[in-house]
Amino acid sequence: MNVHFVIIFLLFIAVDFSSSLKILGVFPYCAHSHFSLGFRLMKELADRGHNVTFVSCYPQSKPIKNFREISVSEIRGPIDETKPSLVDFGKFSVWSQMNWVSALGELYTRGVLSSKGVQELWKSNEEFDVVVIEHFVNDALTYFHKRFNCPLVTLVAGPTTMFTNHMAGIPILPAFVPNILSDYDSKMNFWERLDNTYKQVLGEIFVRSVHVPSQNNILREFFPDAPDLRTFLYNSSIFLICSHTSLSDVVPLQQNIKEIGGYHVPPPKPLSEEYKIFMENATQGVILFSMGSNLKSANFEPEKKRAILKTFSRIKQKVIWKFESDLPEKPDNVFISSWLPQSDILAHPNTIGFISHGGLLGTTEAIYHGVPILGLPTFWDQKKNIEEASRKGYGLKLDFENLNEEVFAAALDELINNPKYSTTAKERSRIMHDLPMKQIDEAVFWIEYVVRHKGAAHLKPAAVTLKWYEMYLLDVLLFLLTIAAIIFYVTKTVVKLLICRKKTFVDKNKSD
Template sequence: MNLVLLFSCWLSFVHLTSTAKILCIFPTISLSHYYIGHSLVKGLAARGHHITYLTQFEEKEKIQNVRSEVLKDSKPDVITEMNFFEMIGQTPFSILFSSVKMSLENTEQVLSDPVVQAALNGNDTYDLVIAEWVQTDALQGIAYRLKVPSVLMTSFVPSILTNYITANPDLPSFMPHVFGNCDQRMNFLERTQNFLLTVVQGLHHKFYYLPEHDKLLHKYVPEAPTISELNANTAAQIFNSNPVINGPLPLMPNMIEVGGIHVELPKKLPEDLQKYLDEADDGVIYFTLGGNLKSKHLPLETRNAILSVFSKFKQRVLWKFEEDLPEKPGNVEIRKWLPQQDVLAHPNVKLFITHGGLLGTIESLYRGVPVLGIPVFFDQLMNMRNAERLGVGISVPYKEFTEEKFFNAINRMLRDSSYSQTVKKLAVLLRDEQVTPVEKAVFWIEYVLRNGGAPHLKSVAHDLSWYQYYSLDVIFFLVVIVAVLIKNYAVNSVANNNHRLRHSGRWGVVKSSYNDRARQFRVHVSCALYPLTVHKQTMGS
């Protein structure tokens, strides 16, 4: 009996620790998205899984168990040279429409790429496909062709933009759309905009987005079912979000939040940079606009305003700038590239000025550094609204930027110790987890592998039509029932009243009174219309 039990335990151990072959696709031309995929791949490879990693960027380090391939049609230079400041002024609705158009172009470019075609039509077998989701639903066809479960990785927070994939509830009263300038605490006008954005997106998805992705899907995977069916069979969706930062949301059990998955332990800084930070007795302000936005694309007027503000502070300023800046003040140090996480980990960094991208914001909060945001578009506005709500940052939106606002925001954050104290408490909350974000993501991916795609976690809401999902058929049925009951009640009340009048002997009096009032009404109408009649006859003669 003991031998049988021991053998059973051994089999369970072998099952739980068996390795898998995983195809991982992160096709977005953005370094921040690449870093998320890189962290996930490293975590899976450390568990012994064999990963084929398709991405837009070449791996700088060789990782055991990982075969990395750069997409042949990769064009990272295109994104690095784009001037995203030209997108200023777009409304959330225009961003929604333009992002869909861009996503369709990007998705077709990925599906037609020779590397992806080789994976689709080659002889290699896999146990799982992990695909980055950035409005790229047609990529679900890759997992279908390979006959394996699909896991999606999303670089931003769960929202109304993503809920349809897992049939998660849409609650626009407190679930902000990532393209809107809102956090969970919305006023009436913000809730109105959020509601309209939700409705417009739902209609746009149903009548344009999904049909277009269906066309793409069947162009490259003709035998596949519809996009909606493939989405319904998604095993899990992993999000780079954390309820400590974004607020708690109702989530299906196969929606996993792993915010901070890309955050690593600090590494040793280059010697000159370490010296620069160590000798900053008054502290350091670290400024970067991230990987996609470029400081060199800032209008000259804005750039000069920023430099003028920096010159008024005694703190050293470390600015990631892509070109030389000879006119900079003496307290400003320019570097074309900086190890951001390691810089933020230095105790002398007192303030992080950022565009409000989610990855940089998470890194700063993990390190206990307050954030001053200059958000430009997409989720940056929402991220900085969250930072303000938490008391760890101030937002100065780019389209509202002035030299005075920028100076006041820096001055306030450096002088008011509450920002530093609050962000340090928040950093403790972010790290107070049972496992690290990478370990959490790896666990759920292995859970999907162990349990045949985890179909028991998928919502039955996928089987409902849209009107059933929102109970519109039930509401219509109840409205009809209530209307019929009211009508019957009114008819019966009139009939009963007439019956009582007839039997009481008052029916003749009531009827006569009614006739008198009708006669008086006709007289009044005739008197009122008489001048018009005379005038018409006069005009006719």
């Protein structure tokens, strides 16, 4: 009896160990929104018994079971120095916007590869079953999966863009797929399609001729013997993208691309007593105001700050504002804090509106909880996200550059008092929740699936092996044009000869 028990127990341990994976998660960009994507996923994997090593900018104060951290927090300073320029991002040309983002990628990719913790990891004899990397203009970091000789899963903090399309084998389809820097929806008129085509083609040219070569140079700086980046950049088994059809129009996706938008939203936690009392005493509702982790409300121009405060002082609702310094002139109905439990506040039944910069994660959290949005977009995809919210009826858009008291007050009044925004946000929330499995479960499933199927090569499209001119059939088009030109030339020559002969024949007959 005891022998049988021991055998069963040992078998149980063996099965348990065999199902436990060693996972390396690389989420090094120093913005709390990006960190939260990685932490939510890696923590879930650790909670399910996998052994996780997590590279990030924000090490936790308390140890977590099955969860080892490698901090790259030393790069936070240089990253923070770039953030004030974000307010001018919308003034840049399309090329300059892409160049700014690519330069940011260069900055922190170098910082990650030179950090002490990553260097030690690189030189170690560690083994991993899979590497999960957040791709955010950091292509050189895909070398991690080559170093540890294991499959690569790529997580994208939004929909696919010009920076990831080529990696996943996605052709550009400007007729109905808007560029990340456009503010169009899928139904574009001729001029919008023309502009969208320009941006898509320009994006492809920039990424292939500027961005990827610069990342390849970074790779060679740290690893002189490394192969060319393009030889392994296209090795991702699965792309997990943080988009969802409840937020934007449907786009065609390859089999190796899985939408998991909303996975980062955890179950609501009880609010602290301070927040709880403030919110439960808000009989007319609460407005949450946050410009995210990159932009600071404290850096607003004085005129914009006064316009916002005057508007808040006249409304019946209470306001919770993520504000990073003291604000002695704030009215009594405004609560400020340098950090907010954003998702938990959005989940509270008294929250009736969300004033936001329009970042995808905040927008996703708002729709997850059915809260309408008033957007003040400034950077990257924010304008497009808020345009989507406005077109689909769950939000309103304001021009941040020209913000004043009159337009801000009118927009906030419309959001609060017109029920269509709240109704539509709740409808979109139901769509986001109506799934065969939770987004976090799907994310975990696909990571484990990649390991079970040794890289899941059967999901990789042939498109990732094609050169750019093969992808868009430019070689075929050139061949056909060449054949057409030859046929035209031969036909023209033959016709010319026939005409000459006929003329010679006629002239001869006349002379006779």
